[in-house]
Amino acid sequence: MTTRAGALAGVRVLDITQVMAGAYCSMLLADMGADVIKIERPKTGDDTRRMSATSDIEASQAFVAMNRNKRGISLDLKDPAGADVVRRLARTADVLVENFRPGTMDKLGLGFDTLSAINPELVYCSISGFGATGPYRDLGGFDLVAQAMSGIMSVTGTPDGEPVKVGVPVCDLNAGLFGAFGVLNAYIHRLATGEGQFVDTSLLEAGIATTVWESNEWLAEGKVPAPTGSAHRLSAPYQALPTSDGHIAIGAANQRGWEAMCRAIHRTDLLEIEEYGSNPQRMANQRQLATELGRHLQSRSTDHWVGVLRAHGVACGPIYDVSQVHADAHMQHRGVTTTTSHPILGQVRHLTVPLRMSQTPAEVRRTAPLLGEHTREVLAASGFAEAEIDELVNRGVAEVAEGAALTNPA
Structure with a gap:
């Protein structure tokens, strides 16, 4: 483990995301040293916690894979008191990342206009299926649909074959990457001007952005590209x-x-x-x-x-298949996996950060949080009195991880 701080050390990120695109965006920021606070609903948490072969929401490898390096708190944002907690946290946050349908955060009183009025320096990143504006803004977003509508599926697979999606959720992951890229650009602007801003990206546009050769073929020549199997469309062999x-x-x-x-x-x-x-x-x-x-x-x-x-x-x-990837001597030399300790799963292997930085190295510092694991810690450090935290927990507005006892049980 390195002893140097990551490039984003001292940057606080509120993560109100679930499943993949938004969670991947905030994970990338966490990997670079940001203090990312994952906010999940009580009892069930992020939907990814239920993508598991077991009913134990703390044993989901899918959740662990997307939420390393984060601290976790549990709040009911539909309760006005829960939303108020987020508004208080936003006063001192640098970044907020969310990936709900456009308008959802506004209904909770947590939209960009509301939070930027509280903290004008806040960088607010919204990742959705189709973007914050336009005829499709209210539609739900899924990687499969984005691959279909971005043109990716039309050029994937073999000629005359059925439509095929890319084997990895490329639109989800690229939306997370573009979201992180936008956050970093907005944060650099904020350092220069003191001004926060709204960052808007989508699964659909993340997919379209990857069709560089294919879109250019149509834009420049009016030719609709077809799938080519594994062959390149411009070079052979x-x-x-x-x-x-x-x-x-x-x-x-x-x-x-x-x-x-x-x-x-x-x-x-x-x-x-x-x-x-x-x-x-x-x-x-x-x-x-x-x-x-x-x-x-x-x-x-x-x-x-x-x-x-x-x-x-x-x-x-x-x-290679995936097992062969990790058995290869070069991948092992590059250290493409690392291990953390999880209280339920034990030793957990993670993919490492695919980036080497000589002065501000990125690293996997901790495993994903239990549901509500850091609720008390985060709220206390953010100025909430012990009695306030106890009341939020007793009312079910906030939740603490099992075993984290109430200071003053009701």
């Missing part, structure tokens, strides 16, 4: 090809790579074929070329071809 025991991903994306690949696999005869002479020609004959290469590569194993191609400077790699 650049795709997965069969071997004797599986597949290999080969990225011979330029002329030098193409020529080096042909030499590596002892197929210099391909360099003499006019249809493969340049990248435009290879793209025009991409299926024919893939078939020819596949026939040849099936004579040896993936490991054999990876060794041969890398020796000739050709970008390539095996196609």
Whole structure:
């Protein structure tokens, strides 16, 4: 563990999120050192707590994966007293992240206009399915729907196949990334001017933003792109090809790579074929070329071809399943996982922060909080008197983790 503070040490974030996009955004900020206070409803908490094979809401690996490095409090925001607690916390917060449908936070008295009047320096990040404005603003947002409507599913999969979504929730995760990116930009602006602002992003736009090549193909040429399987839409050969025991991903994306690949696999005869002479020609004959290469590569194993191609400077790699990813010596050297201790689950492995910073390193410092684990701690540090906290807990407005006894039980 490092002893240096993260880049966002001293920044306080109120996290009123659930499931993935918003929780991922605030987790990224927490990984960089921010003090993120996760606010969940009493009894049931974040919906992710119930995405588990067990009925124990504290044993959800899905929740643990998205909420490390956070402190957790439990408040009923539908109760005016609970909403008032958040307004008091917002006075000294730097950032608030929420991912409810537009208008939900306003109905609770916790919208941007209300909280920025209390704290003009507050950076308020809203992540929703379709954004804070527009005809679709009131619709619920899900990654699958965003992938469908952003065009991602139309270019994923094989030609003439059924629509296929990306195997990971790319719109959820990218919305979280863009949210964190927006927060950091807004915070830099605040440091210069003292002015907070509203940051608005959506799953739909996060999906559209990833269609850089595909949208440009339509914007520049009026051509509607189709799915290409694993092949690139601008370079060839650049795709997965069969071997004797599986597949290999080969990225011979330029002329030098193409020529080096042909030499590596002892197929210099391909360099003499006019249809493969340049990248435009290879793209025009991409299926024919893939078939020819596949026939040849099936004579040896993936490991054999990876060794041969890398020796000739050709970008390539095996196609791993997740277990193989974590067994790879390079991934282990880079430390892509780390371990924390959880009171219910015991030792829990996490993905580490995919970012190395020499002066302000990011790290996984703690596991996800139990429901209401830090309610007393956070409220007391925010100026709430002991009697106030007891009253909130006794009334069910606030909740403390099981075993955290009331100071003055009713």
